[in-house]
Amino acid sequence: MTTALFSVASVVAVVASVVVVVSRRIVHAALWLVLALGAVAGCFGALQAEFVALVQILVYVGAIVVLVLFALMLTKAPTNPLPELTTRRSPFAAVVAAVLALILGTGVVLAFGNEKVKPVTDGSATTIGTQIFKNWVLPFEVLSVLLLAALIGAIALSQRSDSAQRSDSAQRKKED
Amino acid sequence: MPLVLPLLLAVVLFCIGVYGVLARRNVITMLMSFELMLNAVNLNLVAFDAWRVDEATGQTLAIFVITLAAAEIGLGLAIVLLLFRGHGHVDADAARDLEEAS
Numbered sequence: 088m089t090t091a092l093f094s095v096a097s098v099v100a101v102v103a104s105v106v107v108v109v110s111r112r113i114v115h116a117a118l119w120l121v122l123a124l125g126a127v128a129g130c131f132g133a134l135q136a137e138f139v140a141l142v143q144i145l146v147y148v149g150a151i152v153v154l155v156l157f158a159l160m161l162t163k164a165p166t167n168p169l170p171e172l173t174t175r176r177s178p179f180a181a182v183v184a185a186v187l188a189l190i191l192g193t194g195v196v197l198a199f200g201n202e203k204v205k206p207v208t209d210g211s212a213t214t215i216g217t218q219i220f221k222n223w224v225l226p227f228e229v230l231s232v233l234l235l236a237a238l239i240g241a242i243a244l245s246q247r248s249d250s251a252q253r254s255d256s257a258q259r260k261k262e263d
Numbered sequence: 264m265p266l267v268l269p270l271l272l273a274v275v276l277f278c279i280g281v282y283g284v285l286a287r288r289n290v291i292t293m294l295m296s297f298e299l300m301l302n303a304v305n306l307n308l309v310a311f312d313a314w315r316v317d318e319a320t321g322q323t324l325a326i327f328v329i330t331l332a333a334a335e336i337g338l339g340l341a342i343v344l345l346l347f348r349g350h351g352h353v354d355a356d357a358a359r360d361l362e363e364a365s
Binding site for chain 2: 089090093094097100101104105107108113116117120123124127130131133134135136138139142143146147150151154155157158159161162164171172173174176177179180181183184185187188191192195196199200202203204205209210214215217218219222223226227230233234237238240241244245
């Protein structure tokens, strides 16, 4: 049962992510990303990791895709199909990706070909909360500092250019 | 469920992400491909966690990776917006200089 669920979700994830990287309409690519990430969340659910699946939907689909759409809006991304969205070296990129998939896939099959996943793992919020606050407290705190740093960095990046522009225009006025 | 199934899905997703990073020109689509690659890593973590019946270590690490991805995309999009303001485009191939265009 879980295997069937997982297979359906993985087919959806693969198809949606292929569309994400080959679509010529950039907004469509962002919207297909929603489907791809949602299908990966379904895969987490089939692996009994329900808390990770919910966090995936909350953070990825709820926040990251919205951020990407905002960025597309702010950079005036056109909604019509753009043939130049993919570079001329895309066949080379496809070869690199295919070779990498071949190597990694062979390694994975050789190493873990006969292993089975037992469908009794526990992925509830209680387990993960206990784990975080018992064994992973220091990484958790470091991660919160990292988030703060990312926040301040993003604000500083957007502020700096404003003040730089302002000082530029002020200088220009002075020169005039 | 065989363990190879999630691992192979992770391999395929990672390679689709690699293709996207190498072949795309718009920086925002490259960031989307990065997200696909990070998802493949998360899938690996969760699959191995389900394989070794442990105290959800892999799932905890997957949560950490999701948080890191949120921080990464926030900073990355701030840099992309800075690039757009300075140069008027978000083309990774055309952005050859690091200084701000005046």
